[in-house]
Amino acid sequence: MQIDMQHISKSFGSNEVLKDVNFSVKGGEVHALMGENGAGKSTMMNILTGLLEPNSGTILVDGKETNFASALEAEQHGIAFIHQEMNNFGEMPVLDNMFLNKEIKKGFGLIDNAKMKTIAQKALDQLDMKVDFSQPIGELSVGQQQMIEIAKSLMTDAKIIIMDEPTAALTQDEIQKLFVVIRKLRDQGVGLIYISHRMEELFEIADRVTVMRDGLTINTYNTADTNVKQIVHDMVGRDMGDFYPERHPKYGKTMLEVSGLTNDKFKDISFSVRSGEVLAFSGLMGAGRTEIMRAIFGIDKLDAGTIKVDGKELTIKNPNDAISHNVGFLTEDRKTEGLILDATLADNIDLPSIDGFSKHGLIDEKADKDFVDMLLKRLNVKANGRDDEAGSLSGGNQQKVVLAKWVGSGSQVLILDEPTRGVDVGAKREIYDLMNELTDRGTAIIMVSSDLDEVLGFSDKIAVVYEGHLMDVVDTKDATQESIMTLATGGKNE
Amino acid sequence: MSNQTEAEAKKKFSFGDFYKKLGPMVALIVLIVLVSVLNFSFLDPLNLLNLLRQVSVNALIAFGMEFVILTGGIDLSVGAIVALSGAFTAQLVLSGVPTLLSLLIGMLTGAIFGAINGVIIAYGKAAPFIATLATQTILRGATYVFTKGNPITGTKMSNNFGFQFFGQGYLFGIPFPVYIMAIFYICAYILLHRTTFGRKTYALGGNPKAAFVAGVKNNKMIILIYTIAGFLSAVAGAILTSRLASAQPDAGNAYEMDAIAAVVLGGTSLAGGKGRMFGTLIGALIIGVLNNGMNLLGISSFYQQIVKGIVILVAVLLDRKQAKA
Numbered sequence: 001m002q003i004d005m006q007h008i009s010k011s012f013g014s015n016e017v018l019k020d021v022n023f024s025v026k027g028g029e030v031h032a033l034m035g036e037n038g039a040g041k042s043t044m045m046n047i048l049t050g051l052l053e054p055n056s057g058t059i060l061v062d063g064k065e066t067n068f069a070s071a072l073e074a075e076q077h078g079i080a081f082i083h084q085e086m087n088n089f090g091e092m093p094v095l096d097n098m099f100l101n102k103e104i105k106k107g108f109g110l111i112d113n114a115k116m117k118t119i120a121q122k123a124l125d126q127l128d129m130k131v132d133f134s135q136p137i138g139e140l141s142v143g144q145q146q147m148i149e150i151a152k153s154l155m156t157d158a159k160i161i162i163m164d165e166p167t168a169a170l171t172q173d174e175i176q177k178l179f180v181v182i183r184k185l186r187d188q189g190v191g192l193i194y195i196s197h198r199m200e201e202l203f204e205i206a207d208r209v210t211v212m213r214d215g216l217t218i219n220t221y222n223t224a225d226t227n228v229k230q231i232v233h234d235m236v237g238r239d240m241g242d243f244y245p246e247r248h249p250k251y252g253k254t255m256l257e258v259s260g261l262t263n264d265k266f267k268d269i270s271f272s273v274r275s276g277e278v279l280a281f282s283g284l285m286g287a288g289r290t291e292i293m294r295a296i297f298g299i300d301k302l303d304a305g306t307i308k309v310d311g312k313e314l315t316i317k318n319p320n321d322a323i324s325h326n327v328g329f330l331t332e333d334r335k336t337e338g339l340i341l342d343a344t345l346a347d348n349i350d351l352p353s354i355d356g357f358s359k360h361g362l363i364d365e366k367a368d369k370d371f372v373d374m375l376l377k378r379l380n381v382k383a384n385g386r387d388d389e390a391g392s393l394s395g396g397n398q399q400k401v402v403l404a405k406w407v408g409s410g411s412q413v414l415i416l417d418e419p420t421r422g423v424d425v426g427a428k429r430e431i432y433d434l435m436n437e438l439t440d441r442g443t444a445i446i447m448v449s450s451d452l453d454e455v456l457g458f459s460d461k462i463a464v465v466y467e468g469h470l471m472d473v474v475d476t477k478d479a480t481q482e483s484i485m486t487l488a489t490g491g492k493n494e
Numbered sequence: 495m496s497n498q499t500e501a502e503a504k505k506k507f508s509f510g511d512f513y514k515k516l517g518p519m520v521a522l523i524v525l526i527v528l529v530s531v532l533n534f535s536f537l538d539p540l541n542l543l544n545l546l547r548q549v550s551v552n553a554l555i556a557f558g559m560e561f562v563i564l565t566g567g568i569d570l571s572v573g574a575i576v577a578l579s580g581a582f583t584a585q586l587v588l589s590g591v592p593t594l595l596s597l598l599i600g601m602l603t604g605a606i607f608g609a610i611n612g613v614i615i616a617y618g619k620a621a622p623f624i625a626t627l628a629t630q631t632i633l634r635g636a637t638y639v640f641t642k643g644n645p646i647t648g649t650k651m652s653n654n655f656g657f658q659f660f661g662q663g664y665l666f667g668i669p670f671p672v673y674i675m676a677i678f679y680i681c682a683y684i685l686l687h688r689t690t691f692g693r694k695t696y697a698l699g700g701n702p703k704a705a706f707v708a709g710v711k712n713n714k715m716i717i718l719i720y721t722i723a724g725f726l727s728a729v730a731g732a733i734l735t736s737r738l739a740s741a742q743p744d745a746g747n748a749y750e751m752d753a754i755a756a757v758v759l760g761g762t763s764l765a766g767g768k769g770r771m772f773g774t775l776i777g778a779l780i781i782g783v784l785n786n787g788m789n790l791l792g793i794s795s796f797y798q799q800i801v802k803g804i805v806i807l808v809a810v811l812l813d814r815k816q817a818k819a
Contacts, residue, residue, distance in 0.1 A: 299707065323709040337707050340700035342767050351697055351708040354690045361689040405708065 001062055001078060001159040001191060002026040003048070008057035010043055015394065017043050018054070021217040023210055027159060027189045030182060032202045032223070034195075035212035036235055036425065041195050044212070045162050049081045050074040080153030084164040086145055090138025095120060097137045098152055123151040127181050143174035150181060161185065162193040167201060168285060172489065179205055197451075199228050211235055214424070244457035245432050247439075251276050254311070255444035256327070256413045258296060261305035265291035266468035269305070273413065273444040278435060280459035280476070281448040283488045288468040289448045290332050293415045297322045297329040309413060323352050328411030330402050332418050332448070338402040341391030345383060345401055346372040348390050352409040375404040380430060396427025403434065414438065417448040432458050452481055466490045517812065518760050518776040525780060529787035536790055543669055547737075549782035550675035551576075553775060554730040555749055556756035557682040558608075558723030560774040563757050564686075565699045565719055566766025567622035571611060572727040572753060574633035576746030579604040580731035581637055584646040584741035593656040601728040607633060608724015612717030630750070638743050647740030661736025671733045678726065683771045695719065699766030755802070756781055759809045780805070 003025050010018040018040045025031045033041050046052040048059065050068030058065050061077060068074040071081070088097050099116050106112040117133055124131065129147050137145060146166055153161050163182075167175045182192060182205055194206055202209055203223060210220040211234040218234040252275030259270040266288040273279045281289045294300040296307060298316040307314050309325045316322050322329070331337040339348055349372050350357065357368045372386045379400045383393055390401055399419065406414055416435075420428045435445055435458070449455050455462055456479060463473045464487035471487040486492070529536045536542075555572050562569045583600030587593060607629070614625045651657060663670040686692035697705040698715055706712050730749075735741045760777030762769025784805065788798045 297707075318711065319707050320709040320711055329707060331707055336701070337703045340697055340704050340767065343696065343700045347693065347696065347700075348704075351693070351705070351710070354693055358690045361691055362684075363688060363690060363693065365688075 002060075003079075003160060003191070004060040004063075005044065005048060006058050006060065008044065008047060008054045008059075010047060010052065010054050017215050018047075019215045020057070021212070021215070023217060023220075025160060025191045025193050027191045028186055029207045030186055030192045030194055030205055032194045032196060032206035032209040033212065034197075034202065034209055034231060034235060039212040039235075040215040041212055042164065045081060045164065045193065045195070048074070049079055049162065051081075075156055075158075078157060078159035079162070080156060080158035080160070081162045082146070082149045082153060082164065082166060084166075084168060086149055088137045088145060091136050093134045094131055094137045094140070094148065095133040098148060098155070119155060120151065123154040126154055126184070127151055141174075143170045143177075146170065146174075146178070147181075158190065160191045160193065162195070164195045165197070166194075167196065167198065175201070199231065202231070203228075243429075244454070245429070245436055247278065247436065247458065247460060249276050249278070249439060249460050252442055255309065256296075256446075257308040259306055261292060261295060261302060261307075263291070263295055263301060263303045265300075266295075266465070269465075269470050271463055271470060271473055273446055275412075275442040275444050276439045277461065278439060278445045278447055278459045279473075280455040280462045281446060281465060282450075282452065282455045282462055282484050283465035285450060287465040287488070289465045290417055291468075292465070293329065293417055293446065293448060297327060297415065299329075323409060326410055326412040327415070328352070328406030328409055328413070329415045330399075330406060330417060330419055332421070334398055334402050339390045339398060342389060344387045345376065345381070345390055345393075346386040348401055349375055349386075349404045349408055352405055371408060375408045379404045379407070379434065394424070394427075396423040396430075399423050399431065400427065403431065407434075407438070411443065413444045413446070415446045415448070418450065419447060420449075420451070420454060452484060455484065456481065464488050518773050518780065521759070522776050522780050522783065525783050525787070529783060529790070533787070533790045536787060541786070541790070543667075543672070545782050545786045546672045546675075547669040548786065549778050550669075550671040551730045551733055552749065552752045552756060552781060553675050553778035554678055554726045554733070555723075555753040556760075556774050556778045557678060557771065558726035559750075559753040559757050560682070560760075560762060560769060560771055561686065561695055561719045562622070562723050563754070563762055563764060564695050564766055564769055565716065566702075566764075567615065567716070567719075568626065568754065568764075569608075569611065569720060569723045570623065570626040570750045571607065571630040571633055572723060573746040573749035574630045574637065575604050575607050575724050575727040576731035576734060576749055577637040577741075577743065578607070578633050578640065578731075579728035580735035580745055581641050581646055581741040581743070583732050584651060584735050585640075587654060587657050588646065588648050588650050590650070593654055593660075596657070597660065597732050600732050601725055604728020604731065605721050605725035608721040608727070609717055611724065612720030615720065616713035616716040641741065641743040643743055645740045645742050652739045657736055658739065659736075661733045661738075671737075674729065674733065678729065679771070679775055682726075686771045691715075691718075696767055699768075701767075752781055755806045755809075758806065764810075 005021065005023045008018055008021050009016070021040065021044060023044060035041050043052065047054050050070045050073055059067065066077070068077065089100070095113065095116055098120050104112045104115050106115070120133065127147055127150060129151070131140065131144065131148070137148065140148070150161070166178060170178065182194070186192060196202060206223045208220060209223055209226065209231065211218045211231055213235060254272050255275050257272040261269040269292055271279070283289050291300060295302045296316070298318045298321050307316055309327060314321070314325055319329070335341065346369070350368055353371070354363065354368070357364050357371065369386065376383065376386060381393070381400045381404065382397050390398060393401065403419070419431055423431065439445055447459060456476060459476045461473055462476055462479050462484060464471045464484055466488055467490065474483070555576070559569060559572065579600045582603050583596050586596035586599055611626055611629055614620050614629070615622050618625070659670060661671055665673060686695065694705065694710045694715055697708065697710055698712060702712055731746060734745055756777035757769070757774050758764065758777070759780050760769065760773030760775070762773060781802070784802060785798070788801065793801070
């Protein structure tokens, strides 16, 4: 089977997310799709699988123009989409999840479990996998769940399988197993679209690669004919060298010092950040970086350990305590914890500072408005004004609103968890510039990031966490991709 | 840029937006015109004053309900609080406790019941619907136990001028409960729209997780808000008891429904985070005009319920439409 997407364009309101893109995949190849967040990869795949309708352009399946009206229709045509976030019902048994909405019946509406098991086992056999079908799927590891997803696509006899960041949550061992499966499928004539951010995987598994940026398909290469440098260049639209602004740190006193922090997610964590410093936290997904920060900020509980801010030992019971000692926390997921999407920019930005604009609880409306306007301007938030709903802004501008909140609250210690995730390239640069400006004024910044380039490109020191343990804190100028990855996977550098 | 202004213009004329801003007001005016045309005596000042007095009980409960619903919660126990706090007040007056003190103690007990609701919801992590359904049942049962199933009344109540005045008196020709409603409306309005407490209420309803991360003490807020709801219900209970000069064991039955209806008719989203105190006042007036108007028009109380139900249904459907748009 061959699919050709030709001249596809798509806009959301006035926001053009795909501009006349072309993409093709055929049976028997692994075609990698690379690009930063917001480049348009997901939108393109959602169009291919009938989840979104393009504004213009055509999709050819084996040369015939086809429009899938729904995901189900795409599936019936042999196109399977394995999403990054798996839509499983954790409490439901494996078998029920695999056949959700596709249950096989044996008359009187009764479900034929025996037949379903036979079919499911056949698919799992292809993957050399054994599971207990009656076990709740939530009890399986993420890797196993990923395999179940693949088995599901095999059950529907998929000719084209789309995998969106399949390795994001897998261990090295599981990744290798997945690659064996991918190669086997390819050899059986299945076409695979492989979306990933990981450069090394691309060269290991893909036959072709298409790079997207800002809603455009920049180039398609045979993997054998290209190299990392070229792809990175296509992805960011310039050489990496000038992508991160330079750091000229001037360190002051220690602003945050923690020692022996322990709860069920991490153990004996000790580190410190100075005024004017950017300390990056690196590690694999699930290593416990976010959990450490949540505990410092008072969202999660600590079992042991001490926290000193500006030399004073504190008991932080909730975020309110942390904020009152000038600690700010930009959370990993801005939609669920960073913003009130239905509320105005003003109501979002002034929330942590609102007590400062009030006398006996009564808000000084004028001071409050001026405060919000000043911050919107300072962070260059692109919006009509303070009364816009936060949810109406683009990802980058939403992130700036969250930053405005914490800059406005006067954070001396600012914890930024994935500050540039889902943010376009231009806004990314603005966020780094802001971080430079803040550290110049003496703020201490902790930047949790899963983007190794960012960690190496924009920090003074790097703390590496592996399975809840702080492996080491190294100077950024002495660190390399390899040395950080080694620590992040539990190894030791000589 | 032109795209943006175009989108904005489109937004301005969307029906959902229009309803949100002016809908309740328009609905009220249309209703008043309709009832007046059908029966001129509706506009009789005496009838209007009577209407306002009738509205005051539901409006007071609805002001508290507005806070609760803005957090995404609901309080089904308010009607039972009306009954039990009213019964306490009546018993205190009968046993010779000074009138003002009796009233205050009654209101305080309402606040305490509200606080208990809040603690169960905040610390017990119970769904407000179920938690307050349970406390509603408990408080109603307690009312029957306390009153032994009979109205609490006596000459010490019917001859007590101060107590009678609270629910039946007139000041400058306007019923006293209307003043109480006005005072608490102003308080509730300021609390919701001019203070940090109000701002945090909206934040809590809009996204409790984000509110918590931004330093809002969610549990404390929830307890305070249910306390307010309980307190205002008890104020309503005091008016009701005074007006009837007796505490009925089944007083306030289903009052939670009228209060919720007033909040929803006023344009507040049941999902929380969106709504205004003014809307709730209008919502309470709409229900008051409906009740009063249908009585004037001689519509049987059986049909009245059907009409009220339909009006609420229409309001909820409009709310859904607005949420989708």
